[in-house]
Amino acid sequence: MRKSRLATGIVAVAVLAGTAACSAGSSTDDDGKLTFMFRGGEDEKAAYQEAIDRFSEETGVEVEVIVTDADQYATKLQAAISGNNVPDVFYIEQASLQSYVTSGVLLDITTYVEDSGVDLDNIWEYGVDSYRFDGKLQGTPDGALYGLPKDVGPFAMGYNKTMLEQEGIELPDEDEPLTWDEWLDILKDVTKDTDGDGELDQWGTGLNVQWNMQGFAWSNGADWTNEDKTQVTVDTPEMAEAMQFVADLTTKHEVSPSAEQAATLDTYQRWMEGELAFFPVGPWDVPVYNELDFEYDLMPFPAGSTGEPATWIGSLGIGVSGTTAMPEEAAKLVTYLSADETAQQTLVDAGIQVPNLKDVATEWAAEEDAEPANRQEFLEIIEEYGRPMPAATTYGAAWYDEMWTNIQPVIDGKQTAAEYLEEVQPRMQQLLDEANTQAEQAAAANAGAEG
Known part of the structure; x- marks a missing residue:
């Protein structure tokens, strides 16, 4: 990603680490309609609208789309959290996952994903594990799922x-x-x-x-x-x-x-x-x-x-509000956008990402007259030598x-x-120590609130 896109996620962490814990927020009332907040340019907006329209036709669940420009997303999402109006479904940065989990902003969707029948083995392991958290470390294969990848971004x-x-x-x-x-x-x-x-x-x-x-x-x-x-x-x-x-x-x-x-x-x-x-x-x-x-x-x-x-290798995730009134429907939208083959094809056809699904990606990389010709390099990075940015799996990025x-x-x-x-x-080191202390305090506070 170029600096403008990266900075949105990295800078946002400093804000979220300090303020997300102030209010987990609450989602809209159970009116039978989901809200989905994301960011993107015109191509991405159009592709997502097409995919969401198809989801609504197949499930009968109405979805209200809230879309922002990339540079405004973090600010508007934080305002929604602070204002107790968290969208049911929304984009999450890798680096904000832990603060969202410990403050109750994100829902554990492990059971919903398991019950959905989605083949996680056919989604890039890096993408899935990026949104796992075991309470101490992010990215561990046995951690609970707090989202699924919207995409993976090999550089x-x-x-x-x-x-x-x-x-x-x-x-x-x-x-x-x-x-x-x-x-x-x-x-x-x-x-x-x-x-x-x-x-x-x-x-x-x-x-x-x-x-x-x-x-x-x-x-x-x-x-x-x-x-x-x-x-x-x-x-x-x-x-x-x-x-x-x-x-x-x-x-x-x-x-x-x-x-x-x-x-x-x-x-x-x-x-x-x-x-x-x-x-x-x-x-x-x-x-x-x-x-x-x-x-x-x-x-x-x-x-x-x-x-x-x-x-x-970067990634954006899609998560569910911890206070949504429609957790099952919200989780179903997440799995649809991340793992449904038709939805994925809509996004890939828009030219905005590598396919999340391994089998689709293999065909995509081998397409005749592909541009660039060596698309396979993207897949090599995802499977073999790509790593998360250093602050993507810590509590805050100030360090x-x-x-x-x-x-x-x-x-x-x-x-x-x-x-x-x-x-x-x-x-x-001092800043990392402070971040780890904040993570422990936030986790303890959240556990106390749940108790």
């Missing part, structure tokens, strides 16, 4: 096929990842002044460290926390090497637009203009990218010291956001990554 590395062919460079292998050194050699080869005016106008890549460094860190054996999310582990040689590599692409190797050049035209726009050889691609980008004036395709992320590629607050000197080449990580780790 692949894309390349400008037209540019590489024009430069006489061998196209990347679909299966074997490039090493960092191999990738850097290609970046250097394509970075040049193409019109002879003395200024670079073609670059190897253009990465935003906050949204693009995760894969480099993981493939180099680094991580943000230990397994039980109690210790921040960023102050390691492996993390420093990954961060320094990404920073050096601009300041040392000059294979990425400088800050001044990016301010004139950001790297996303430069990719769209055909000025970059490599740039990350999500499924949500595909409809736009398929209309570009050059051919592009997907490849594994370049691999660090582990030799294995890594990248992040993770702290890593990026004062990182600019590293990006500008004025401070080494190792120095910065040594400084920032204690601040991140």
